[in-house]
Amino acid sequence: MEFILVQTLSGLASAASLFLVASGLSIIFGVTRIVNFAHGAFYMLGAYMAFTLTDRWTGAFGFWGAIIAASLVVAVLGALMEMVLLRRIYQAPELFQLLATFGVTLMVQDIVVLIWGPEDLMGPRAPGFTGAVTVFGRMVPSYDFLLIALGPVVLGLLWLLFHYTRWGVLVRAATQDRDMVAALGVNQKWLFTSVFALGVFLAALGGALQIPRTTVSHSMDLAIIVEVFVVVVIGGLGSVLGAFVAAIIVSELNAFGILIFPKISLILVFLVMAVVLVIRPWGLFGKPESAPRPAAGLSIRPWRPFTPAERIAVAVGVFGAAVLPFFLGNYALTVGAEILVFVLFAASLHFLMTVGGLASFGHAAYFGLGAYGAAFLVKFTGAPMEAALLVGPLMGLAGAVVFGWFCVRLSGVYFAMLTLAFAQIAWSIAFQWVDVTGGDNGMLGIWPSTWASSPRGFFWLALGIAVVGVGILRVLVFSPFGYGLRASRDSALRSEAIGIDRRSMQWVAFIVAGTFAGISGATFAFLKGSVFPDFLGIPTSVDGLVMVLLGGIETVSGAVVGAVVYKALAIWLMSQTDLSKLVLGAIIVLLVVAFPKGIVGFLEDLRYRLRPPRANGAGPKTAGYGIAKVEAAE
Amino acid sequence: MKKIIGSALAALVLATGAASAQQGEIKVGEINSYSALPAFTEPYRKGMELALKEINDAGGIKGKKLVIISKDDGGKPGDALTAANELVSRDGVVLLAGGFLSNVGLALADFAKQKKVLYIAAEPLTDAIVWSKGNDYTFRLRTSNYMQAAMLAEEAAKLPAKRWATIAPNYEFGQSFVAAFKELLTKRRPDVEFVAEQWPPLGKIDAGPVLQAIDAAKPDAILNATFAGDLVKLVREGNTRGVFKDRAVVSYLTGEPEYLDPLKEETPAGWIVTGYPWYSIKTAAHQAFLDAYQQLHKDYPRLGSIVGYSTVKSIAAVLTATDDHSTDGLAKAMKGLKVDTPFGSIVYRAADHQSTLGAYIGTTGIRDGKGIMVDPVFREGAAYLPSEADAAKLRPAN
Amino acid sequence: MTALLDVRNLAKSYGGVHAVRGVSFSLEAGQILALIGPNGAGKSTCFNMLNGQIRPNAGSITLAGQDITGLAPRVVWRKGVGRTFQITATFASMTVRENVQVALLSHHGKLWAAFRYAGAAYLKEAEALLALVGMEAQAARPCGELAYGDLKRLELAIALANDPKLLLMDEPTAGMAPKERVDLMRLTAGIAREKGIGVLFTEHDMDVVFEHADSVMVLNRGELIATGSPEAVRRDPQVRAIYLGDGLLYDAKHREGDAA
Structure with a gap:
């Protein structure tokens, strides 16, 4: 019994950072409809930035200040990316934004190695949270309790933000109907940028908070991005509460799943997602997507088969390829x-x-x-x-x-x-x-x-x-x-x-x-x-x-x-x-x-x-x- | 940062420069996961550079300059094969070397077999590369999974612990290491039992739940084969939760500077580990290497540096040993080839193509806020390998 | 002889809000029947039940003696029901002609053919249908660049591709200029009478309704409150009240419920 409780706590602690990153992704998607592949990159940047800052600013105040400052810096970077890159391509097919953010992800992976070096970096532990609390005779890291508390706190803050500020109401309205908000005369550009910055801030915070638990490395982004996507989808796109619940479900199932199937971690999230999507096609808290933008077919220039001239050109091309072996090396x-x-x-x-x-x-x-x-x-x-x-x-x-x-x-x-x-x-x-x-x-x-x-x-x-x-x-x-x-x-x-x-x-x-x-x-x-x-x-x-x-x-x-x-x-x-x-x-x-x-x-x-x-x-x-x-x- | 750009440029120059082949050069190809695993391949590359400099400063291979063309495999076996192809078909290298990941090594070994090219596997640890999937053209330098498992099992058998739990990354490397360790330990100590096992995905360990699960089985000792970021998570979480308290821990590879250094003052005390205590090796061979390395790179060596250095020394040795630089000529010369490394003299065994490179074993401790191996002892590789006759039976007959 | 379309006690509610309740009517071949009513009266719901897009809670729909209640739209279509939408739904990535060709291919059960050129299929029929709606000159144009009125006519051509017995037109003239409205409805009426197709349409423009409908039904709060010739309906006091009086007020409340 005590073991189950302690294992539950461990699962909840793991859920916290997953939730932070996932909520950011979900908010961004809800408003801008961007599938932000670079979200993991921002998570990683948050961790690297926090490593650098916590290294300089010591003490409790310095540490927590560094965590927040790092997240803010990365949020600014995110806003810059939105302004410089994404603004240009909002009108392109949905997947193009995915492609662009994927390109950014690739770049960031090499850039962090260039800036911070190839080796894993270990940051300091969180001042005041280095020890453990004994629960039923078992020791649970006190940092875990901080993370466990942080999840609901962030969820609550986001709820307040979305319900009691004009900005939040606009965000919610935009999540439901973007064109409506545009029609209301809201400056959509800045709404998108600010939403993007908030989402990136949450991702970076999730990354920065990992410092006391693990090393910072250039492969952190890929380790989390897919899992986060899965959590967002299980919870329902655009739903912050859904991301919260899904993060807990996934983490708890993992915590207990490994007791019976020690090798299950590898696929657990995907199994959960497959089951959820088959039963509830829009995720746990998602609403049926009213207008799935088609992946293609946005151009109105109808397709046509090759003209005879084009056929000849293709034939020449194929022939050209076929004779390459006479000219090229092995x-x-x-x-x-x-x-x-x-x-x-x-x-x-x-x-x-x-x-x-x-x-x-x-x-x-x-x-x-x-x-x-x-x-x-x-x-x-x-x-x-x-x-x-x-x-x-x-x-x-x-x-x-x-x-x-x-x-x-x-x-x-x-x-x-x-x-x-x-x-x-x-x-x-x-x-x-x-x-x-x-x-x-x-x-x-x-x-x-x-x-x-x-x-x-x-x-x-x-x-x-x-x-x-x-x-x-x-x-x-x-x-x-x-x-x-x-x-x-x-x-x-x-x-x-x-x-x-x-x-x-x-x-x-x-x-x-x-x-x-x-x-x-x-x-x-x-x-x-x-x-x-x-x-x-x-x-x-x-x-x-x-x-x-x-x-x-x-x-x-x-x-x-x-x-x-x-x-x-x-x-x-x-x-x-x-x-x-x-x-x-x-x-x-x-x-x-x-x-x-x-x-x-x-x-x-x-x-x-x-x-x-x-x-x-x-x-x-x-x-x-x-x-x-x-x-x-x- | 400058260093990396520098070496990247150097690689570029190396690659493009080599395309214009010159008389008086011997070109060899080298492949590794430079972009995917820079933390391990950078020291490796530095070790190679040192050896290459030494060889060419001393007149090269019988007067010919040794040229190494390095390629990145991105951590993917498929891309390694593309690179191997380029090196063999376009650059006309006389042999291939390198590889960090086991699957890359196996893919290159199979390529070597198919295309009849000599391949000296540098870092891959899998036993399959010389045994179950061994072939005529593949030789392996590094102390293998089996050898290190045998060294650790020997120490583990001396412990009073009877109940063991294992934590290893969920892929072939972890699986085969744990299997070998279990077998070897049980042979020495039939009374031990394995009460729990955890297989976290590589790079994604959820350390809290994993350690709780291990703790719940109340083992006397823990075998760990996780490394890098997973290891740090495991250590931090385990220290805080007191999971390692009053328990023996045997930990694979943890003494290598690549994995030990990030732990800093949180390095757990008293773990039995294999690794590379460069700071306390007093042999003349190593001292010479250490001085030269530090002079050239202004940095201390990692285990990867030893491997890179010894790989190039092996290449030079085989190219010197025979003037027949055909694949068959080189493969013949590789059998029983003796090479001097910073860890002493090694031999590539004729029967199974495994080198007898040994490893250091010791316990972990902290000195000046840094993790170190305390009282390291060198274990000769040959002592932990099956006899050549037995090993030959492990290889496919062809 | 049975009626072409026979609807009995059709009902649909959403979470306690009755969108349509107990609607019954019938339609003969060649007859043009208008369904009118204020916004939110249940016209679209009613319509969508007829072609199977919405499953009714109760009631029956019989097409030429065959029960089609609750069948999927694509099955209903195969039984000879064509329809146009309030906001046009066409295939934007194809040419005008190809839009019709797809409908023809589907009608002839050839959509699974994998190895012939669809652009050459049923060319004559497609041209004929486009000529019928006066779109033959635009056959090669990309559908995505058509003017709205032309899209409506294209929809009509698509809807006619399966030789329908019954044509359902949801606000066929919405969003069109007055001149275009009259043209389109004249065209439709002509085709319907010539081919003996029964037409049921909803409409807001009373001029269109009174000029072309043989008969008019008035729906309010989900119930039919009047049926008869255009003149009779025009004189009906209840209808007048809805269109001029408190109906608008009710309308707003009802819409809120409908949205839930």
């Missing part, structure tokens, strides 16, 4: 094959995102499942490469059938988070089931058949698979199925009213995308000769998203261009510098600001501007809000 060809693998992966994600309107954050799951499927066949049945390439992707298909069935019941951010949850569950199975998958050491010796074992042979194989795969996906885009899918994306209301079974169509799209991702994953397994859990990991999913967005989410062929540019750049930077994250992050941020429609979208705009198709062609414009509002009104 290394370039292997890199080329890797790029081609990701071209198909990006194209499959693009099909789901752009055509299906379903932005998946866990597309790597099907890539990885395809890779593991091929590896299993080779390892357990001794199948040759050809058979493994054909059958392996079926595991991606099977995964998509099962996971997709649940996911397509949701939309918007909730859909994204459920796909993420499933991907993490798949990842943790690959990571933990050592007997079958080899755990994080992966499965080795998945080398191609002799004819494809030379870099040249494999390049042609990868090219063939990519061309056929992308070709099929493109045919699908312009098929009746693709139109039906796009129709359900453009207007759920109208498509239902003309007999389109949206959910089934999206499920099939999910399966198609998963299968093609599986094919690219299986090819990747043979390219690398091995399979690792990180194939299924979040970074792989994010890579896919970046490729699609970089190429241009509103275009048909953007994914191909995005994949080539991003992958080539990433490999080149990796080879050239240890600061690849800093450079890559900066490039992503620049591209997002300069080309919010992606590379291909930008080129198309350029072409339209130079050669308008018709005299009455009204030029490109964005109709995002219009569509969303139509659906909301009905």
